[in-house]
């Protein structure tokens with residue numbers, strides 16, 4: 631039977647970086663000098679990586695929306711955009727920022743063979759974030775015109791401007807649009823996160839954010855229990871933390887039947903999600919937790935972008951209409967494949 635539904639278009643809004651990945655035998659001590667076993671230059675950035683993965687999952691057409699220096703950044707802009715094109719990711723709706731002294735955002739990454747950890751030192755190199763006015767003027771109207779079925783994903787970079795873009799997109803949204811937001815930076819306050827997510831359907835919240843904000847959201851004994859959570863063998867406190875945030879979001883929800891699906895990847899343990907439970911009137915009144923175990927990985931080869939890969943696979947699955955549990959399993963599976971190999975090629 632042929633599927634008569636229009637294929638989804640995915641527009642991912644956020645940063646693209648140049649990653650220089652130095653593979654080292656073990657993470658060095660401060661003020662030491664070591665040799666890298668290999669050095670690789672790659673296009674990075676959370677949504678840049680997610681776009682490259684989504685495109686391979688055959689979920690629909692994919693585009694990246696973000697900002698680059700108009701001066702070309704010594705060839706770095708072409709390198710990054712070419713890499714996205716190689717994955718069939720469209721890039722024409724990006725903003726070009728004028729200025730002589732600005733460059734392409736860059737990350738110096740140490741990838742440890744001993745532990746599989748990746749330590750990232752990144753710099754914007756003077757390039758500002760995507761401007762919310764540009765998004766509303768140049769991007770959103772075109773998406774409304776061209777894509778009745780759309781998944782619009784935002785990387786939570788500057789909370790203020792991203793909140794404005796999400797709110798605008800929520801106002802302009804067509805019936806078959808879904809909006810998601812990634813909250814990665816632990817420094818965002820719970821209040822900023824709630825504002826950011828006011829119009830979103832799905833929130834990806836990082837483990838770091840949950841660990842940093844557990845005490846603020848749960849209060850009382852949370853700080854000492856938080857230390858136990860860091861042992862990584864228990865994500866119950868994390869679920870409680872996100873549930874507290876979800877509770878506040880429900881209380882603040884303007885759209886009665888709306889409710890955010892909260893997704894959190896928990897490293898080697900797997901991932902969990904909180905989904906809305908509705909009352910007889912269809913109103914989301916509380917949340918239900920769903921968990922998925924991480925897929926077994928013999929050796930972690932390259933963990934750069936593992937979370938971005940997880941997000942892409944969860945988005946592709948939710949867009950295809952499966953439930954949160956299945957989407958989490960898909961996320962863990964594809965992220966598991968990714969960490970077991972270098973780079974993002976051949977993940978399907």
Ligand code: FRU
Pocket residue numbers: 647648649673674675676677679736737750752934935936937938
């Ligand atoms: C990985 C990553 C890198 C990039 C950095 C930006 O998640 O997106 O590719 O350099 O994070 O913060």
